Amino acid sequence: MTAARIFCVRDFGAIGDGLALDTAAINAAIEAAERAGGGRVVLPAGRYLSFSIRLRSRITLELGEGAVLEAADPARHDGQYDAPEPNAHDAYQDFGHSHWHNSLIWGEGVHDVALIGPGMIQGLGLTREGPGAPWSRDHVGDRPLSMGPAEVLSAAALTAEQAAMSGQGNKAVALKNARNVVIRDLTVLKGGHFAFLLTGVDGLLMDGLRIDTDRDGIDLDCVRDARLSNLRVNTPNDDAIVLKTSFALGERRSTERIRITGCRVSGFDMGTMLDGTCGRTQDLSPDLDRVTGRIKLGTESNGDFRDIEIADCLFERSRGVAIETVDGGVIEDIIVRDIVMREVTTAPIFLRLGDRRRGPEGTTVGAMRRITIRNLVATGIDPRYAATLAGLPAHPIEDVGLSDIHLTYGGGGTATDAGRTVPELPHAYPEPSMFGVSPAHGLFARHVRGLTLENVVFATETPDARPDIMLDDVD
Template sequence: MSNNNTRRTFIKQAGMGLLALPAASLAVNMPVTNHASNAPVLAQVKKLVLNIRDFGAVGDGQTKDMQAIQQTIDRCSVLGGGIVLVPAGNYLTGAIQLRSLVTLNLEKDAVIIGSPDLKDYAVMQVRWEGKWIQGYSGLIYAVGAKSIAIQGAGKIMGSTVVGGRPTADNPLRRPALIEPIDCTGVEFSGFSTEYRVMWSIHLTYCNAVTIKNLHIRSTGGNGDGIDVDSCENVTIDGCDIATGDDCISLKSGRGMEGYTLLRTTQNVHISNCTFADSIFACIGIGSETSGGIRNVTIENCKFTAAKTFALYMKSNVGRGAFVENISVNNIEVTGMEGGLLRFNLSGSGLQDQVPVPGLEGIPTTKNFSFTNIKVTDVPVLVDGVGVHPSKPLDGFTLSNISGTCKKGISLANIKNAKISGINVKGYTGPLLSTYNVTGNGLESAAALPQPKTPDMIPVPATPYQLK
């Protein structure tokens, strides 16, 4: 038999084999011929759906199902993508990696439970407090993936045993619950999470992210709800978040490493959410801001509890970069132990081992707007004195604020301020106190003593090199 005939026979047999595959396996679009025009078109093929039970998952809460879950995800991805179905059951697992074009669908009463054994988590480069270090991966993580999703009415629970902070005995960063890194096209919707002493959702270097209708519970220590870390084009909508640390934290790196990489967190839209915090703030912007933060909109949200402030803007001398174009509109604030809003833009957070030196190391801040806000019994309306005089905040709007507070507004080192429509009751002392502030609506302001200012970072003898 000739080589050509052998090849034809093989192709024919291979084709017959494909016809024998289940229809659900054909997850890719297959070209067919449009005989009217003799041009190829794409046939509509049913999306692939693979059930983790069919690959050996038990779901009894005792058997470790990570191999079965990972095999299902991997096969779904290599077959062109689709849905990995997690039916009702309790699935104990170590770290699992989400792949491109895969949606993890958690059915009602499906619970993914994180292993208490750190050996079940991958060790890799992860972000911790604005620096890339060695650490354990998230319980569910992805690296460089495209078009990934977790959806459904199920639940993801982390083990309290593996939470916590790096220590001298174990310097590896502890696992986050869900952690996509350098991913494009990310969607999380509908499910609930439970974790503590570590972050629930940590997005790093991601683009085009949608987070909708999540129920996040993370209390007892450094348990942020959602960390947006050097990401862009992020939408967070309709979420109910109660945490031990920031409900949502926006950050972009720390010190010369973050400043050199310059991966900005930008174009973030947060809406229709409810926040409660028991240790720090509801929404924190910073303090790791060395890659810059810009274009953030927060609207139509309820802030129901915070140990400090509903909104906390924080950075430090030595961060460099910028925080700009921050807009907050139509929010309700109750249950605050600190107040509505605080700026600490020149002395917050850990100083980096290699900070950004000189005037360049003082963050540039501009265009902060807070409008149409209702407050109930907040101890402080605005603590806005933590701005470095070498780089005043350029553009600050505070308007249409109503409700009750115990203390008014203190501002320092701001230009182009616009204060209007402050209709609050119950406060003692002056409603507005300022130092080195220019703009409109300041006519009745009381004088504020000059705030203390941290020194700039000296320029080192040896220039920084990224390594």
Template structure:
């Protein structure tokens, strides 16, 4: 088991204790939203809402009835609806009223007492099982248009698995009747997800693949693995969400090969969201906000990748808060083009990884013959990070394939520091094909930024502060062409280590002599 699996396995019980109380999880959801909408009431089709009777057959009848009428709203009054797979239909909204809980029932392993068959997976060779199947979910839709799920009720994935690598889950996640996602959508358009909560979402609280024109607004996701996975999607807005995902990523755009072809995720906006991995699962939904042990470093971040066959284009991330989780990661590993990314107005506290991780790699998990991808045209501004790991932020390509056109301005990074002079001498491995995470290179010889295989890097109004003295240079550059640094405030000690760097400028910085090198240089100052 890998390091992450060991941590996850050891803390499963903590989250489970907080999640096994549906009344508590749903009862503090906030004020009622007014009179129920007109439409189809699931109780009229035989749903018992007693938490024991399997209500999904009745619910699916209600959905079919609404669809046959040309669309409408399927209404869930207060109560706990134990379910296997609920199958969405075009032009149908599910509305969960205050106190309504859709509960993922435990599968029995005997048909029909379980979730739908996962079906074939076109891209199984290029991404893991969870990305490649959709039907084996609590709520599922494929090839639909004009669908919605609205709140303020709760979707509780108590009976879902989160994957084979975790000790508390079945050894065969593809077994009969096993479900692994709270909501899965494939090849849909015009989707609205608003005002509800997801507790214990399984492998993914939401997996949306090939979905166009989707709005995700005002969700609370309190889960045991990934929060919102947006894969091969276009024209997506994620706003006003609270996501607690201690054991995996919070918002995770991807561009996998799960559709059987490469499709980018593009025209994506993420704004006004709160990301954390610092709270026991269930305690965010119920309002108790119980923190994890101080030694635990939760995930909870925003990460583009690692699945990246189709790439990412036209993405904005703004006005978000990161609280005791990991930072922002932009990763293209499988031959795709990732470009035109704007990140702004972010605050971060207590990060277990550095604030920024930009990685162009050559894992190439996809069809043969695809060249190494590109990571370019990235702007990052107005970022405050306090109390982050001693690891520096990372901008790293591979030899012959630089990360290009990165502009970083108006940032304040407070690091724990403490790096030694011996560590400052280290030349980390390339690790071109390794799984991309900030610890992939081991401990690094810089305090603020580690930059390797890059072109056209500009930083201005950047301040690096360390909690304890650090002997490493603030910036470590290797194989970099065109690097401009303006108005820096850095810790005492070496400011730059340059190795095979050309077209370099640094000026206007306090306590640092202005310097310019047009030729290739290797020096420390």
């Protein structure tokens, strides 16, 4: 970003008292900066109540020290969020993934933009809800098995659910088809369905963020050339940092060349990461498995994932790392290294190649290959779920290397657990709990070609009658 003029929102009529709506003033400042060829739009100290803010190219939106941008509530305040724009390609991902304009801050087709702190976004008026995907299959795989079968809505009921979202905001920040984006040094409390939904973004830097929210933290969907560093993300109800390749842009597009380094993810009670208390009263996520808060690739996986590194990260009271392709995408050349996990609420490592195929006609089974995980230490692991690598009989996971790994489980597994027959469930939503209690306490691998273990240690805090490792159709 080049040196640019400063546009203070108070000069455009913003009050910043938390009572008056400042939407028009903030958007007027952005429009003035755009007419000037770019600029820095500043929210100084104060509380700014707002509906949708529309980003423009060559704009830096700065929340200064002591500035709070509060998402207005259409049930209490006089206004609405921008309507969710039409999307002819909304069949294969849920409502939240398919629309961007219904957000507190949104931009489409913008370039050279920045959102910077040190101020805060409070999404108090956002909703975390939204309709599911209206795809035409039997809806097996729409949600985790732990929640029971999905309800198949009639066309009229789905239309009513979508209409009910009009006027509501369900994301704090959403960008579509953007280039050269910087997001840094912000704090986000309660970000709606997604604190950040970034779709089709090329060239992204996210650094120094603190996010404490009630659903997803950061979703990178069909994003290329991104660096995420020094992030603290707490999401007990959903994923903290998740990479996806949905069909929301109407084409199969990859997520590639992504570096995630020096980040901390967790599943403490919502809001308690920011206040420092790190509460543990919530035990289950909405899917009825234990709290989430992890880093994941998938579940939306129509496009490919390649050249991705997750390094020097800490997982606290969260699920482990998950790498999943179930909608036809290829996952390849992934490195996970130098990871510490404490109090792991499901499997510490979960690789799944499945056959949901939630995509256009002709979608085929994907592939997963060349996955390297090294220098990973995990303690306090839920003993029900071993590290799991699960391909399909005709579509094995290929070339997985596990090295310098030490996993400590709670123990307590029985001989009955060891004798379980694990179902294949090719079409199911991928979660470690989908297979039930693991028949091994350390590693369960099935349908894998080219598996290497070097200096891998499995330990238990109490005796466990299951074997360390169980392999089924593994070379």
